[in-house]
Amino acid sequence: MNDETSAARKRRMKVVVDLSRCEVFAQCVFASPTTFVLHGDEVLEYDPSPDEAAHEQVILAARACPVQAISIGWSEEPEDMEARVP
Amino acid sequence: MTEHLDSRTDRFTRGRVVIVGASLAGLRTAEALRQEGFTGALTLIGDEPHLPYDRPPLSKQVLAGRLPVEHTPLARLHDLEASWRCGVPAVGLSLADGHVLLADGQHVPFDRLIIATGARARPWLHPAEAALDGVLLLRTRDDASRLRARLAAGSPRVLIIGGGFIGAEVASVCRALDLRVTVVERGPAPLAGALGTVVGSIAAAVQRDHGVDLRCDTTVTTLEGDADGRLRRVHLSDGDTLDVDVALVAIGPLRNTEWLAGSGLAADPRGVVCDAFCRAIDERGEIQERVFVAGDVARWPHPLYPDELLSVEHWSNAVAQARTVAQNLVHGPAAYRAHTHLPSFWSHQFGINIKSAGVPALADQVLITQGSVDDRRFVAAYGLGGRLIAAVTFNQARMLPVYQALIEASAPLPIDFKASDRPSDTRPLPAGFPAAPQPSPTMAAPTRSRAEHAATSAMAMEHAASRTSLTSDAG
Amino acid sequence: MPQETLFQESARVSNRANPYPLYAELRRTPVSRESDGTYVVSTYREVSSLLYDPRISADPRNSADPPPMYKNPNAPPPEPSFIQLDEPRHEHMRRLTMKHFGPPRSPGRISGMAARIGQLVDKLLGAHQGRQEIDIVQDLSYPLPVMVICDLLGVPLEDEPRFRDWSDILTSGLDPDPSLQNDPAFLQRIFKASAEIRVYMAELLKAHRRTPNDSMLSAFVNDPEARAQVTDGEFMSIAILLLIAGHETTVNLISNGVLTLLRHPDLLARLRREPELVPAAIEEVLRYEPPVQFRNRTTLADVSVAGVTIPKGAEIILLIAAANRDPLRFPDADRFIPDRTDNQHLSFGSGVHYCFGAPLARVEAQIALREIIRRLDGPVLAVDPPPYRFNPALRGPSHLVVNFERLTD
Numbered sequence: 002m003n004d005e006t007s008a009a010r011k012r013r014m015k016v017v018v019d020l021s022r023c024e025v026f027a028q029c030v031f032a033s034p035t036t037f038v039l040h041g042d043e044v045l046e047y048d049p050s051p052d053e054a055a056h057e058q059v060i061l062a063a064r065a066c067p068v069q070a071i072s073i074g075w076s077e078e079p080e081d082m083e084a085r086v087p
Numbered sequence: 088m089t090e091h092l093d094s095r096t097d098r099f100t101r102g103r104v105v106i107v108g109a110s111l112a113g114l115r116t117a118e119a120l121r122q123e124g125f126t127g128a129l130t131l132i133g134d135e136p137h138l139p140y141d142r143p144p145l146s147k148q149v150l151a152g153r154l155p156v157e158h159t160p161l162a163r164l165h166d167l168e169a170s171w172r173c174g175v176p177a178v179g180l181s182l183a184d185g186h187v188l189l190a191d192g193q194h195v196p197f198d199r200l201i202i203a204t205g206a207r208a209r210p211w212l213h214p215a216e217a218a219l220d221g222v223l224l225l226r227t228r229d230d231a232s233r234l235r236a237r238l239a240a241g242s243p244r245v246l247i248i249g250g251g252f253i254g255a256e257v258a259s260v261c262r263a264l265d266l267r268v269t270v271v272e273r274g275p276a277p278l279a280g281a282l283g284t285v286v287g288s289i290a291a292a293v294q295r296d297h298g299v300d301l302r303c304d305t306t307v308t309t310l311e312g313d314a315d316g317r318l319r320r321v322h323l324s325d326g327d328t329l330d331v332d333v334a335l336v337a338i339g340p341l342r343n344t345e346w347l348a349g350s351g352l353a354a355d356p357r358g359v360v361c362d363a364f365c366r367a368i369d370e371r372g373e374i375q376e377r378v379f380v381a382g383d384v385a386r387w388p389h390p391l392y393p394d395e396l397l398s399v400e401h402w403s404n405a406v407a408q409a410r411t412v413a414q415n416l417v418h419g420p421a422a423y424r425a426h427t428h429l430p431s432f433w434s435h436q437f438g439i440n441i442k443s444a445g446v447p448a449l450a451d452q453v454l455i456t457q458g459s460v461d462d463r464r465f466v467a468a469y470g471l472g473g474r475l476i477a478a479v480t481f482n483q484a485r486m487l488p489v490y491q492a493l494i495e496a497s498a499p500l501p502i503d504f505k506a507s508d509r510p511s512d513t514r515p516l517p518a519g520f521p522a523a524p525q526p527s528p529t530m531a532a533p534t535r536s537r538a539e540h541a542a543t544s545a546m547a548m549e550h551a552a553s554r555t556s557l558t559s560d561a562g
Numbered sequence: 563m564p565q566e567t568l569f570q571e572s573a574r575v576s577n578r579a580n581p582y583p584l585y586a587e588l589r590r591t592p593v594s595r596e597s598d599g600t601y602v603v604s605t606y607r608e609v610s611s612l613l614y615d616p617r618i619s620a621d622p623r624n625s626a627d628p629p630p631m632y633k634n635p636n637a638p639p640p641e642p643s644f645i646q647l648d649e650p651r652h653e654h655m656r657r658l659t660m661k662h663f664g665p666p667r668s669p670g671r672i673s674g675m676a677a678r679i680g681q682l683v684d685k686l687l688g689a690h691q692g693r694q695e696i697d698i699v700q701d702l703s704y705p706l707p708v709m710v711i712c713d714l715l716g717v718p719l720e721d722e723p724r725f726r727d728w729s730d731i732l733t734s735g736l737d738p739d740p741s742l743q744n745d746p747a748f749l750q751r752i753f754k755a756s757a758e759i760r761v762y763m764a765e766l767l768k769a770h771r772r773t774p775n776d777s778m779l780s781a782f783v784n785d786p787e788a789r790a791q792v793t794d795g796e797f798m799s800i801a802i803l804l805l806i807a808g809h810e811t812t813v814n815l816i817s818n819g820v821l822t823l824l825r826h827p828d829l830l831a832r833l834r835r836e837p838e839l840v841p842a843a844i845e846e847v848l849r850y851e852p853p854v855q856f857r858n859r860t861t862l863a864d865v866s867v868a869g870v871t872i873p874k875g876a877e878i879i880l881l882i883a884a885a886n887r888d889p890l891r892f893p894d895a896d897r898f899i900p901d902r903t904d905n906q907h908l909s910f911g912s913g914v915h916y917c918f919g920a921p922l923a924r925v926e927a928q929i930a931l932r933e934i935i936r937r938l939d940g941p942v943l944a945v946d947p948p949p950y951r952f953n954p955a956l957r958g959p960s961h962l963v964v965n966f967e968r969l970t971d
């Protein structure tokens with residue numbers, strides 16, 4: 002059994018876009034072109050685990066989204082996470 | 088049971104909540120429970136050896152090699168303080184004793200249970216052929232890694248069995264990687280099970296434009312292996328034989344409900360029946376007040392589609408249903424809200440953003456209302472009995488909200504917007520859903536079971552309607 | 563003279579400093595038919611849904627009462643730029659223009675301008691070293707967007723005095739005041755400015771064809787894909803749109819931001835301590851004091867909204883600034899809350915015409931406001947309310963004199 006509270010909490014920024022909501026205004030791509038990418042005119046892809054260097058931009062991207070489709074959360078470091086799985 | 092109710096508010100805030108299925112719906116329900124003020128013990132049980140991750144990228148960026156699979160774990164949006172049981176499946180449920188039985192023999196007791204066990208990929212029907220090296224499925228992170236490794240290694244020809252969304256997305260990735268790919272679709276067009284043959288045939292043209300060897304009205308008769316058990320050849324019903332070393336079986340989902348066998352709940356490979364408030368219904372048609380259902384595994388009644396129980400495989404439904412379940416679980420009957428989220432999904436394939444709102448598969452008519460099919464930028468409106476029930480956009484995401492509002496208002500069809508970009512021909516056509524559907528988003532049972540009857544009974548729906556605010560989750 | 567409508571009253575100069583009480587009155591009827599036949603839409607839900615609605619046209623040629631430019635008996639109206647086009651031509655033109663401005667083709671162009679914008683702000687503020695007074699509008703929030711858009715587009719900054727006048731006159735065409743719209747002298751000035759700026763732009767675009775540089779206009783007018791599909795008249799109209807929309811709006815955002823913060827010293831102090839809140843605060847400035855107060859549209863079919871059927875061919879005013887203060891959408895809507903979380907304002911529009919330049923405006927405002935907040939010690943407003951620009955559609959102060967103790971580094 003894994004108890005989340007006892008695990009080391011090494012947090013890492015994670016981002017999630019509700020692509021059902023997204024209307025591809027690409028404001029996030031302008032704000033953080035390394036995390037959000039347009040493939041073609043209307044296909045938005047993003048890196049859910051952005052690099053530390055992009056974190057500030059990702060926050061701006063979430064702010065700029067005209068339909069509030071971007072949420073910012075966190076996760077544990079992958080190593081910890083896998084280690085905690087029996 | 089009542090000992091855990093907050094005596095002042097009648098809210099369920101303490102007690103023990105167990106969630107079975109630790110993926111999108113399970114995680115978001117857990118978070119929403121905390122947000123709603125649940126402070127009791129929270130346990131998530133998942134059979135996968137990973138913490139929750141996001142599936143949509145698996146058939147897109149991950150497969151194309153643009154996103155490492157390690158980047159797919161889902162964001163935590165709220166503190167959980169939960170116990171996780173990862174890598175161990177639930178194998179039984181006792182409603183009478185209020186516990187879940189795990190494969191390792193443990194009993195996990197609950198005061199409230201949430202069923203969020205989702206679906207899995209339907210395996211190839213012939214076990215021996217399915218076991219061949221190179222015959223793959225795509226549902227999990229590990230599936231994606233396996234398929235990715237095959238594609239990255241290069242393949243003389245990839246075979247995709249099934250022209251649904253996952254098949255089409257994988258075909259798109261194969262072409263982007265410049266791999267030869269054959270899609271074998273039993274029906275008349277790809278995506279036809281979900282979008283009908285009118286739009287499906289547009290999808291077929293898109294695939295062929297991109298160099299996919301698309302074979303409709305065709306089935307795989309045999310998958311043939313070599314002496315070492317490696318896939319090497321496929322025989323098709325059109326008489327053709329192709330040399331392939333990778334075959335993706337993408338013939339639809341099966342809901343993960345086996346663990347509920349014998350529990351008394353109305354559960355089968357189509358899902359678990361629940362009422363409009365997402366409470367599970369048992370085989371006798373009785374509502375189980377302590378058991379809720381969310382995500383791909385749920386079959387629930389929707390006021391806009393009164394004759395059906397909906398079951399979808401849509402990311403946004405898992406998220407929205409998680410919120411409904413948490414709200415109803417915590418705040419109790421006096422504050423119940425019906426799950427009236429309008430089904431919607433997206434798919435990325437061949438550089439096109441396909442979006443859908445409503446349930447196209449229930450339609451009898453379809454018409455192109457805006458844009459140009461030739462430019463692959465258009466809106467298709469779907470109707471049933473003269474009412475708008477769904478809309479699909481190809482690279483026209485910004486047009487969808489208008490249609491969403493009209494669907495929620497059951498606007499009459501045909502609609503004539505006099506839109507500046509309406510095509511010259513806006514006559515409705517038969518939507519063209521195959522008579523014997525591929526596993527489609529909804530399947531009405533030929534005869535209603537007691538549970539299905541209970542879920543959609545006039546009384547239940549009326550009750551739900553009184554708690555319906557169609558725009559409640561718009562914001 | 564017909565009686566002034568509530569909307570016309572809200573647009574009157576005497577109400578420029580605070581039109582919001584009148585907007586609140588307008589919101590009591592979400593869709594109201596004014597005595598001149600115009601429909602004014604003032605509530606969030608309705609404005610938002612009409613911005614998306616394909617039955618609503620942005621093309622003035624569909625309107626019974628088109629803007630001044632279309633009333634010149636002596637010259638055909640200029641080709642519309644995409645802000646005045648409907649689908650599919652709108653999307654087509656917008657995409658060809660976007661190719662040289664943002665994603666998918668030029669994703670890093672705007673974020674790449676941040677350093678340059680920082681230098682410009684530094685220079686503009688630095689000029690006030692040793693002084694204790696600054697006119698935020700004239701010394702910063704006007705020159706900055708002008709310099710930036712000139713830089714981006716490849717318009718010589720020395721031409722600013724010429725296009726300043728044209729731009730002023732052309733944007734006054736957005737004024738709904740009937741006494742202006744029916745004044746022949748006013749119309750003549752608009753026709754003249756329009757003709758002159760087009761001659762100017764034609765020359766400039768020719769120069770970019772002769773000697774291309776790395777500016778956006780050079781790339782645009784020399785792009786073979788665009789050249790195959792965009793007429794020279796359209797190139798001109800688009801370039802003029804970018805030039806005017808690129809600075810007449812951003813100036814208001816920066817000025818309104820400074821004004822609002824100086825009216826809330828506690829919040830200003832907080833932002834000084836927590837500069838990471840500036841981007842959120844700018845979104846709130848956009849909601850609270852929108853640089854573009856309203857937009858015009860017309861109907862292609864009868865459209866029912868909020869129980870009112872707007873007939874085909876009617877003039878519609880989408881009152882963005884009123885929608886942004888709709889208490890049904892925003893709790894405490896009349897309060898300025900810089901860290902408001904659910905802030906889906908309509909200040910950049912919505913739907914297919916969503917502001918093309920929003921990412922640039924945001925970068926400019928973020929840098930400018932951050933630096934003003936950081937560097938001005940003890941700033942206070944010299945005059946409150948400040949004098950406003952004449953234009954009710956593009957609403958913002960014309961001068962914003964601020965006294966301060968010291969300019970820090």
Ligand SMILES: Cc1cc2nc3c(=O)[nH]c(=O)nc-3n(C[C@H](O)[C@H](O)[C@H](O)COP(=O)(O)OP(=O)(O)OC[C@H]3O[C@@H](n4cnc5c(N)ncnc54)[C@H](O)[C@@H]3O)c2cc1C
Pocket residue numbers: 107108109110111112113132133134135141142143144145146175176177178203204205206207225226227253343346381382383384399400401402403405431432433434435
């Ligand atoms: C490749 C792929 C691409 C997709 N793309 C899109 C898309 O583009 N757009 C879109 O809208 N949707 C898409 N989807 C669908 C979307 O991912 C699903 O709707 C979503 O994952 C549903 O979440 P869920 O939690 O209900 O179910 P699931 O994600 O299926 O999670 C159920 C979990 O329960 C576990 N489980 C099952 N049985 C047991 C048991 N007995 N004990 C313990 N645990 C158990 C499962 O292993 C799984 O982890 C895609 C799905 C896939 C597979």
Ligand code: HEM
Pocket residue numbers: 620644645646656803804807808809811812815852853854857858908909910911912914915916917918919920922923
């Ligand atoms: C704070 C600054 C700005 C504000 C508030 C603003 C506001 C708006 C609004 C409300 C619209 C929608 C018009 C409509 O729907 O009718 C719009 C469109 C537009 N804006 Fe902006 N804008 C700003 C800055 C800019 C900048 C810097 C540029 C140029 C680089 C620009 C270029 C445009 C263009 C070209 C359009 C037309 C888009 C289309 O029709 O598709 N704007 N703007």
Ligand code: SF4
Pocket residue numbers: 018022023024025026027028029030037045065066067068069070071
């Ligand atoms: S800014 Fe929002 S709507 Fe636009 S592409 Fe990004 S997520 Fe989608």
